Amino acid sequence: MKDRFFKHQAQTSPYPLALEISHAKGSYIYDTCNKAYLDFVAGVSACTLGHSHPKVVNAIKQQADKYLHVMVYGEYVQKPAVDLCKFIADHLPEPLTSTYLVNSGTEAIEGAIKLARRVTGRSQIIAAHNAYHGNTLGSLSLMDFEERKAPFRPLLPDISHITFNYQPHFKHITTKTAAVIVETIQGGAGFIEPINDYLAKLKAKCQDVGALLILDEIQPGIGRTGQLFGFQNYNVVPDIVVTGKGLAGGLPIGAFTASKTHMDAFQEGPKLSHITTFGGNPLIAASALATLQEVTNSDLMSQALEKEQLFRQHLQHPLITEIRGRGLMLAAITTDAKVTDQVVLQAQNQGLILFWLLFEPKAIRITPPLTISNEEIIKGCGIIIDLLNKITDSN
Ligand SMILES: Cc1ncc(COP(=O)(O)O)c(C=O)c1O
Numbered sequence: 565m566k567d568r569f570f571k572h573q574a575q576t577s578p579y580p581l582a583l584e585i586s587h588a589k590g591s592y593i594y595d596t597c598n599k600a601y602l603d604f605v606a607g608v609s610a611c612t613l614g615h616s617h618p619k620v621v622n623a624i625k626q627q628a629d630k631y632l633h634v635m636v637y638g639e640y641v642q643k644p645a646v647d648l649c650k651f652i653a654d655h656l657p658e659p660l661t662s663t664y665l666v667n668s669g670t671e672a673i674e675g676a677i678k679l680a681r682r683v684t685g686r687s688q689i690i691a692a693h694n695a696y697h698g699n700t701l702g703s704l705s706l707m708d709f710e711e712r713k714a715p716f717r718p719l720l721p722d723i724s725h726i727t728f729n730y731q732p733h734f735k736h737i738t739t740k741t742a743a744v745i746v747e748t749i750q751g752g753a754g755f756i757e758p759i760n761d762y763l764a765k766l767k768a769k770c771q772d773v774g775a776l777l778i779l780d781e782i783q784p785g786i787g788r789t790g791q792l793f794g795f796q797n798y799n800v801v802p803d804i805v806v807t808g809k810g811l812a813g814g815l816p817i818g819a820f821t822a823s824k825t826h827m828d829a830f831q832e833g834p835k836l837s838h839i840t841t842f843g844g845n846p847l848i849a850a851s852a853l854a855t856l857q858e859v860t861n862s863d864l865m866s867q868a869l870e871k872e873q874l875f876r877q878h879l880q881h882p883l884i885t886e887i888r889g890r891g892l893m894l895a896a897i898t899t900d901a902k903v904t905d906q907v908v909l910q911a912q913n914q915g916l917i918l919f920w921l922l923f924e925p926k927a928i929r930i931t932p933p934l935t936i937s938n939e940e941i942i943k944g945c946g947i948i949i950d951l952l953n954k955i956t957d958s959n
Contacts, residue, residue, distance in 0.1 A: 565596070590933075606810075620813045664838065683776065690724050697780055728756060742776065748793075764798065785809075785811065790868045790890065792865065812849075815851045871941055872891050879948060882956070896948070
């Protein structure tokens with residue numbers, strides 16, 4: 565199987581982890597030798613309720629028995645998509661009542677950029693240094709890492725960058741700006757939280773000049789930070805909120821939500837301003853609704869904050885300089901990228917799944933399912949500490 569994986573499935577990394585998966589259940593992934601791996605990554609923040617959560621699987625099965633794809637986005641009234649959009653509206657502050665469902669995070673970002681340009685009639689989009697919003701051409705244009713962009717140029721014009729959490733850069737936001745887009749908590753950069761009322765002040769500046777504020781909640785959203793949407797921690801309401809990853813509990817999804825007035829701009833000039841075949845797919849919408857219902861009807865969100873404290877308590881070691889992030893969106897920063905590499909790679913042998921962050925080489929990603937138990941947290945942290953002790957001893 566591994567041979568065929570390397571030969572026929574396109575690779576984007578020379579050294580993929582290449583774990584051969586048999587099945588996954590709860591907080592564990594099992595390889596084809598039936599070895600269990602405790603999952604501290606959750607498919608990179610996607611498996612909100614762990615693996616094969618019965619309520620999610622049942623919702624998918626029930627919908628599969630009724631119908632799968634019947635029509636392109638937005639033409640027919642399909643209950644799963646309508647219920648999902650209504651649920652999102654009911655749990656977001658006014659005026660965020662209208663949701664467009666797509667197939668991935670990056671596609672939702674593309675839609676949000678188009679909507680901001682269409683609504684404001686302006687073209688400039690301002691993003692943050694070290695941000696990650698996806699890898700299609702529009703989302704890639706928002707990134708400021710030239711070595712990652714250069715081979716794919718020309719990209720979107722009229723993109724500029726500000727530094728996250730640095731308010732003097734607000735001066736770059738002007739009446740030419742269609743939108744400012746930031747992650748609510750910067751992910752790839754190292755799980756950096758907004759400080760000093762940054763997001764509320766950013767929104768005020770956007771309002772002053774008639775620009776829209778887009779918050780990328782693709783990673784912090786869906787309960788991971790103790791609130792259903794990460795921005796609810798920071799006293800701000802964006803003009804457009806973008807979600808994805810954990811929204812459908814492990815199936816491919818993206819969504820962007822705005823006011824009905826703004827979203828209606830997609831209906832004309834031109835008509836069908838944004839089109840997708842599979843966006844709002846009933847199977848995926850059913851899975852998303854089941855995920856959201858479980859997250860909001862349980863105490864998983866408040867537990868996320870308690871579990872954060874457990875991680876902080878059990879991840880104390882001289883080789884860990886800091887734990888960044890909030891709730892179950894955490895990054896253990898080590899003293900050296902080489903230490904991080906050793907821990908991530910060796911953890912797999914010890915039956916623990918860890919991963920890196922895109923742009924912070926010292927970070928160990930800790931984004932487990934929200935359903936992880938306290939015992940599992942303590943067990944996984946123990947494996948990390950043992951590995952760090954071995955690294956200390958060998959030096
Ligand atoms: C903050 C953020 N935005 C956008 C994306 C892109 O989402 P997708 O990979 O579903 O296209 C990601 C994915 O890692 C992300 O973390």
